[in-house]
Amino acid sequence: MNEAAQGRTPTGRPERRAATTVHGVVIRRSDFRESSRIVACLTRDHGRMVGLAKGAHRADSVFLGKIDFLNEVRATFSADRGGLRLLLRAEAMRERRALREPLRFLAASHLAQLCDFAMPDARPAPDVFDLLVGGLALIERCPPNAIGQVVLGLELRHLEVLGALPDLERCTTCDTPLPDGAFRNEHEPGLVCRAHATLPRLAVGSEVLELLRTLRRTPGRQLPAIAPPVPPRVAAPLLASWFAAATEQRFRLRALLFEHC
Numbered sequence: 142m143n144e145a146a147q148g149r150t151p152t153g154r155p156e157r158r159a160a161t162t163v164h165g166v167v168i169r170r171s172d173f174r175e176s177s178r179i180v181a182c183l184t185r186d187h188g189r190m191v192g193l194a195k196g197a198h199r200a201d202s203v204f205l206g207k208i209d210f211l212n213e214v215r216a217t218f219s220a221d222r223g224g225l226r227l228l229l230r231a232e233a234m235r236e237r238r239a240l241r242e243p244l245r246f247l248a249a250s251h252l253a254q255l256c257d258f259a260m261p262d263a264r265p266a267p268d269v270f271d272l273l274v275g276g277l278a279l280i281e282r283c284p285p286n287a288i289g290q291v292v293l294g295l296e297l298r299h300l301e302v303l304g305a306l307p308d309l310e311r312c313t314t315c316d317t318p319l320p321d322g323a324f325r326n327e328h329e330p331g332l333v334c335r336a337h338a339t340l341p342r343l344a345v346g347s348e349v350l351e352l353l354r355t356l357r358r359t360p361g362r363q364l365p366a367i368a369p370p371v372p373p374r375v376a377a378p379l380l381a382s383w384f385a386a387a388t389e390q391r392f393r394l395r396a397l398l399f400e401h402c
């Protein structure tokens with residue numbers, strides 16, 4: 142039962158004094174003073190929630206082993222009084238131990254950063270949350286040699302959620318279909334036909350496009366099963382340019398990840 146729903150006033154405004162219980166994923170933790178931690182969770186109904194877990198470093202803490210990175214938790218936060226909330230209780234619903242393997246850990250950490258970036262504070266963001274939880278499950282279970290294509294597939298969905306995924310089928314200038322590869326112009330994310338590519342032309346190979354189109358139309362849980370026409374790392378720089386255009390961020394973990402995928 143969602144306690145925020147219980148805590149609404151007759152006017153429908155959230156009751157500020159009510160505690161909030163959420164289902165979330167722990168995506169950041171930082172030390173606070175000697176014995177406490179600040180914990181950030183991404184949630185489906187309340188966006189990003191941040192709270193102070195008092196005494197979380199103590200050997201007898203009620204939080205011990207529950208608020209580990211990437212755990213799915215049921216967590217209760219104190220009322221929003223404008224400052225930092227307290228994390229009152231946390232129960233681990235799922236620990237993703239397989240993600241401790243180095244390459245999976247890298248992929249999962251990258252996905253967590255992407256979703257953290259896209260997640261609003263204290264507002265529902267079901268598409269971002271579902272991408273995170275579904276993506277973590279895939280990264281946890283897929284064969285090791287499929288991690289690269291799974292991450293690319295998740296990144297395409299993430300760009301779509303941001304509204305920043307260029308048309309993969311047609312020239313962004315004249316709408317001509319792009320059956321055999323495409324071009325892009327410097328500082329512009331969209332794909333263009335040869336006629337609309339300015340010199341020097343930056344080619345996007347047909348196999349890279351084919352990989353991206355396949356990933357795009359493949360349902361999430363089937364991403365590990367596709368046979369990529371080129372190694373995922375070949376397509377990775379193109380997505381890096383799309384992320385840079387959309388977010389002005391460089392997601393550093395992906396460079397490391399795609400050295401191995």
Ligand SMILES: [Zn+2]
Pocket residue numbers: 312313314315316317333334335336337
């Ligand atoms: Zn064109």
